[in-house]
Amino acid sequence: MALSNAPFLKMNGLGNQIIVADMRGRKDRVTPEAAIAINARVETRFDQIMAIHDARMPGTANYVEIINSDGSRAQACGNGMRCVVQFLSAEQGRQRFTFETVAGILFGEEAETGLVTVDMGTPKFAWYDIPLAEEFADTRTIELQIGPIDAPVLHSPSVMSIGNPHATFWVKDDVWSYALDRFGPLLENHPIFPERANIGIAQVVEPDKIILRVWERGAGLTEACGTAACAALVNGARTRRTARKATVTLPGGDLVVEWQADDRVTLTGPAEFEWRGEFDPASGAWTRSKAA
Numbered sequence: 337m338a339l340s341n342a343p344f345l346k347m348n349g350l351g352n353q354i355i356v357a358d359m360r361g362r363k364d365r366v367t368p369e370a371a372i373a374i375n376a377r378v379e380t381r382f383d384q385i386m387a388i389h390d391a392r393m394p395g396t397a398n399y400v401e402i403i404n405s406d407g408s409r410a411q412a413c414g415n416g417m418r419c420v421v422q423f424l425s426a427e428q429g430r431q432r433f434t435f436e437t438v439a440g441i442l443f444g445e446e447a448e449t450g451l452v453t454v455d456m457g458t459p460k461f462a463w464y465d466i467p468l469a470e471e472f473a474d475t476r477t478i479e480l481q482i483g484p485i486d487a488p489v490l491h492s493p494s495v496m497s498i499g500n501p502h503a504t505f506w507v508k509d510d511v512w513s514y515a516l517d518r519f520g521p522l523l524e525n526h527p528i529f530p531e532r533a534n535i536g537i538a539q540v541v542e543p544d545k546i547i548l549r550v551w552e553r554g555a556g557l558t559e560a561c562g563t564a565a566c567a568a569l570v571n572g573a574r575t576r577r578t579a580r581k582a583t584v585t586l587p588g589g590d591l592v593v594e595w596q597a598d599d600r601v602t603l604t605g606p607a608e609f610e611w612r613g614e615f616d617p618a619s620g621a622w623t624r625s626k627a628a
């Protein structure tokens with residue numbers, strides 16, 4: 337028997353294109369084929385689908401699954417979590433939520449200002465946790481063998497996991513002068529990253545100001561990436577380039593990231609509703625709702 341369509345909201349978190357799929361009360365999942373089909377249409381091009389399922393663990397509001405636009409599954413998505421918090425907050429009239437994700441238990445809260453803060457958990461630095469394909473005693477700076485690319489600074493990133501794998505490459509000049517569209521795929525798929533990696537190019541302007549561009553694993557160049565902003569701040573602080581709290585400016589705008597004394601990392605920024613529709617989680621066939 338065919339299942340009914342599931343409702344979705346098209347949202348964005350600082351220009352990170354997000355589809356919030358309401359899978360509550362259902363047993364099925366969004367398939368990779370559906371994600372690829374949805375992304376193939378210009379109107380629904382997206383970076384991540386955040387699929388909200390019924391809670392599986394006591395004490396959590398929901399289980400949230402994350403699907404990249406290439407159909408792969410991700411463990412964490414900061415901008416998407418803010419969209420989920422804003423959707424549930426508007427629906428339920430309460431501001432604080434606890435979620436289960438593959439990356440662990442995360443917390444989110446919408447403030448009176450409309451900005452949303454998510455607690456993204458604790459960073460991991462061990463090579464096997466990121467993961468890397470070979471042992472590195474110190475992941476604050478690793479040397480990559482990349483072959484003859486014309487940007488030597490793109491050989492020595494700081495690497496870590498904030499649920500998902502990140503490499504932050506530090507540059508002293510303008511982040512826009514680097515052909516991230518060309519280097520991104522090469523670095524994302526470098527053999528040192530057995531599960532691929534999100535690639536950030538970061539410039540520290542002041543200890544509390546970072547400019548960042550990101551090539552996302554499974555999604556390519558995006559306007560903003562919340563977990564990459566967390567990685568830039570944490571990697572910046574552990575290499576003594578930045579303070580433990582900073583504004584991270586991405587093409588889509590600003591995020592505030594703090595690496596707290598208890599080791600947890602928080603991310604604050606906007607989330608915006610665009611339009612709603614319904615879709616078939618198996619095939620990706622969708623229609624836009626007439627209601628706003």
Ligand SMILES: N[C@@H](CCC[C@H](N)C(=O)O)C(=O)O
Binds near residue numbers: 413416501
């Ligand atoms: N847009 C995200 C990150 C989404 C997941 C990432 N592409 C991955 O595969 O790890 C964010 O805001 O954090």
